Amino acid sequence: MNDKHKNFDAEKLNRRKDRFSGYRYCPYCGKTLKEEHLDGQTRLACGEQDCDFVFYQNPIPAAGAVIVEDDRILMVKRAHPPRIGWWCFPAGFMEWREHPTQTAVREVREETGLEVKLTSFFEVYSGTDDPRNNAVLMLYLAEVVGGELKAADDALEVAWFSFDNLPEKIAFESHIQALADYQERFR
Template identity: 40%
Template sequence: MKKPDEISFCVQCGTPVRQEEKFGKIRPVCPSCGWVYFSDPKVAVAVVILEDDRVLLVRRVNPPHKGEWTLPAGFMDSGESIPEAAQRECREETGLEIKITELLDVFSGREHEHGSDILLIYRGEITGGVLKSGDDADQAEFFSMNSLPPLAFAATRITLQNIIKENR
């Protein structure tokens, strides 16, 4: 199976690319026009929404960790601001409108093959909408911090543990 960053053809001239060492790393290179493919880091944003001592989580419909729970989150589109990306992901996965209020944490490094290189965790507050799961989540629910469901990612677990520890 192809990795998301793998490409087969030059985007400039359509020639099949070759894997060659360029700028210290093996990269797809076009033997015809010399175009080099640089994969950009992927940026994702996740939102912690608390109501009293309960946190909003969504259940994943996609692997990895299908059926486990995580924070509303997703990749940023190029050209999108952080608030726009956070608001869009919350709307798609939970039906809720939010504003982001505070940067809680930043994680770097891919946790899995299809994950982000940079993950920004924000605190959000609900400003409208009706709770309803959608997109790549089949359930969206508030959980007491004392009885969390199986969590999908280390970044989710660490974020929630820090919130419990700091009681914020």
């Protein structure tokens, strides 16, 4: 394992995630946040009278691509935690001003070296098994229009897999479900 990942502790992160992501202080005024019952949920809110900060803990949107060519599917092997060495679709978290379609195209480029054109929306998934954060994953169908296949950025390896020889270690439940959904719909 890469030395810089030695402090990644999935159990600790999971506990933190389930406790308001570990947030303790108001980002506006710096006072201690307190649990309050708001909109039927327990939330963290700033107790200061002239501060209205409430921490709404939301899943983080992510996007990626399902790329199939000659009945083989493109997967990337993860270079960073969680689940280094496990396989997943090229995908990643959205940047602030991106549309998810831009995220999907960018992530494919960054992780695989390929330029893709999105051909249609595929499916949306709720991801709850990443210890860092919960996610909403939007997957698009895409086809390769350029570039050169090369593992880059967050990927240790990039490879095409035939559907009867998929990798055993798929990193996230949502990606496992997407593989099953794709095969049910298109094969």
